[in-house]
Amino acid sequence: MAMPWVRLDTGLPDHPKILALIEAKKQRAALTYVFGLAYSGRHETDGFIPKMALPFLHATSADAHALVELRLWHHTEGGYQINDWDEYQPTSEASNARRDSLKRASRKGGCIKNHGINCGCWKTESVGG
DSSP, X not given: OOOSOXXXXXXXXXXXXXXXXXXXXXXHHHHHHHHHHHHHHHXXXXXXXXXXXXXXXXXXXXXXXHHHHTTSEEEETTEEEETTHHHHSOOHHHHHHHHHHHHHHHHHXXXXXXXXXXXXXXXXXXXXX
């Protein structure tokens, strides 16, 4: 299951790298950066953007190149890596662990509500199913 959101810093509009893109008339690259965050969150790629995904971001190679020049993205094999993804965004592993924890809590609440406080059947049920 994909993350339904990504974190977007409220300082993004006046970040020096974004301002540099705007000054260079590369607003489309700035939008590509935001769309890249969303893409990676949706597909849980931990900041990796496959080169073949650029059209889905409404982006061109020139947009990606502008992001690489400013070190918002880095070239990697097969595509690009969003700079510092794991510092500012939850990793797919952390997102999966959170989802599993929420499922477990939901099952526990349902068990207690429907079977009573001493049942404990939620402890034996598989989290992934």
